Amino acid sequence: MEFNGILFFPLTPFNAEDALDEEALAAHVRAGLAHRPGGVFAACGTGEIHALSTDEQARTVRTAVTATGGAAPVIAGAGGSVRTAIEQAAAARAMGADGVLLLPPYLVGAPQRGIVDYVRAVAEAVPIPLIVYQRATMALTPASAAELAELPGVVGIKDGMGDLDRMHQIVLAVRERRGADFTFFNGLPTAELTVRAYTGIGVALYSSAAFAFAPEVATAFYRALHAGDPLADTLLDVFYRPLARLRDRSPGYAVSLVKAGARLRGAVMGGVRPPFVDPTEEETAELAAIIDAGVAAVTTAAS
Template identity: 35%
Template sequence: MTNLTRALTGISGILATPYDADGAIAPEKQAPIVERALKAGVHILTANGNTGEFYSLTTDEAVAMVQSAADHIRGRCPLVAGVGRAIPDAMRLAKASAEAGADALMIHQPPDPFVAPRGVVDYVKAVSDAGQNLPLILYLRNDAIGTDAIAALCEIPGVVGVKWATPNPMKLKAAIAASPDDIVWVGGLAEVWAPSFYAVGARGFTSGLINVWPERSVAISEALEAGDYRKARDLIAQMQVFEDIRAEEQGGANVPGVKAALAMMGEDCGGVRPPAAWPLTDDQTARLRVFMDENGLLARAAS
């Protein structure tokens, strides 16, 4: 395994994109998030993922965010750069990410309503060509393209991993069996789903929690790697309310939950852009504050 593929078997932390008071990106506010994650031992950091509000950013903003993430990380862990949208935008962002020093590209699965499985293969190949042969990680959020198409995607030269972000462990198991043995399958639905995905052959998981409480993510990763599923489940249960809030409003509270938690810690990273839900409701805010207080996270604001 390379350093990248080994890191993929750990935690892929998805960095939030901070905004200023006027709603413009504020890359400098990301620095303490990166430092906290690295100090805790997070294995990989990702710019321009969904917790980074990728689809709310312009291509220029996405370029700026991957450049700033590279500046903050300074080679201390692998940097994965999310790319996607229209092919010209994805190719431009792939090229800029490579030039910024990214170690791999994470290709968002095209959300177009008219997606042909074989067209996705052509899409990935086009983006790969622009990325100066960086390793590729496929971000799979729709497994309806079928096992054969997923296996074909995994056979594209340069693909080293798949972030599986659908709640279908048995389809994941079938995809693993049909694909090359050297692909790293990463749980793409964060900590809560990690034990189920591990049980069928995945390794590692993505996390938005790392922006707020990376130590908990690392503890869950260590328990899963040790095969201690009971401990992992207990650790997950203690942060379940955070993920429950983020899952509300059809997932529209996902990033708002992270941004609100950061603000409670004294790290105001601004709000979120529509169509996400902002601000949190009074009930969501109250539950989040109790969670933060019970786990000592509000104390960080005081310190």
Template identity: 40%
Template sequence: MDMKRKAPVGILGFPVAPFNSKGDIDEKALSQNIENLVDEGLSAIFTACGSGEFQSLNMAEYKTMVEVAVSSVNKRIPVYTGVGGNISTAVELAQLSQDLGADGYLILPPYLIHGEQEGLFSYFKSIIESTDLNAIVYQRDNAILSLDTLGRLVEFPQVVGFKDGVGNMDLNMELTQFIGNRLEWLNGMPLAEVTMPSYIPLGFTSYSSAISNYIPHISRMFHKALLENDHETADDLLQNIILPINTIRKKKKGYAVSLIKAGMEIVGYPVGNTVRPPVVPVEKEHYQQLEKIVKVAMERYPKNTAIK
């Protein structure tokens, strides 16, 4: 595969959708979010995806988020978008992403329906064939692919990566063993740092990092420790920062999104603790718990002395 047909590797940045007091996309806050992720050394920006509240965006807002991402990144690293929903909308978003200068897209699960494997193949195929952009297949919820289905999809040169958000390790073992380095393997589990030690041996070296939006140096330290088999550092970060955050994340449905905004607000980014229904904002008690963890992260692992 040439460089054009290569998925980003490493820690992947998923900016949020910041809303202003009128409920509109705050372009300045979004640009700042993206700029910080780029400056912190993340390997790609994935805009208007799950963390960016894809499910609640209208077409104009989606277009704004992609335009801001492409402009802010300015070709320094790849920009991917989220496409999904019903088939016609997904194709429209893929084509819009191409028109706006994105490098590729992440295919989110189809709307509502649990399809058979042939139906899932047709869904992904229709999107992939609609543009020449790189495509990353996202396995989660009602889109769980068999080896045969993924094997058929990798025949399309646009398909450069596979992101797992299910956590079925038997299936992951089968997929990675038989498809191998034809794809980049991305861990897309909620708070992916928690499961990354189990994914590394299977060949998953990249992951989407929610905490990179507010404590990116922790994610970089953790990723480096895993790749270098530095178990002491990895375990220390897990016990003191990552697992405590994950405990809060599991308290409410939707916290996988809203907890990111809470963390960003805690460290001073102007995104607010505002999300769109059905996602709920972080409750005061949980917000205060996150504040304490972030304080530990900054004091125990000062950013200016963290491993780079």
């Protein structure tokens, strides 16, 4: 599976009754597509999969697939208990998704053998390409990663841990077994801050939370980075680093701030579901100033 460009992780909008707002989701996905992302990852971490029912996960994926209309690959989130992960992966396949991002099992630690078995169980039950999300309770050794890479259906690893030495060893081990036909990408919050380091170990793809609320800024950064344009460093200074400092104030703000940013930009979005909390009015004002600074930098560079 090939992705060309920023990986877009849409938010999941809820209405005033806290129900899934499919119309708002479709509009959100279409707005992102106007900036040509390399892939659309629906009902994943940024999309609050932990807070969705099985039915809502399926409807979210169906809406994203329809709204995308083949313009980019659509990957659906699945995870939790092994049976839930299988059910969600099957629903994603039925809804037309091109692949699944397999999230870690919740709350339980496991040996490497158990992690491999968890992924194998989903891969054997549902014939759909799987990307394994390495984070929290699904931390891989290089040997386990190489074993996973040889499972039929496993096509990639998303890293959410930030351990560059571990990830470099994983890349080397997998490439030795699979060659270049395997996808890696940086899935850290505010991944733009670490994209250069990850590129140095052979992981050039990254997911962009900022793309969900400031796609023009995220796209300008991506282009500037690849062109060697100093705008990339300017955006790190005025947008991404301040955003990361604000994000680090509270657990869950990696999602809550993104949703608040989308509301500030005019999207119909609603708030986050518990246990996440929305930012305060003061924090929302800080976020607005950060967005303004990022947009201003892009506008100035283009003039």
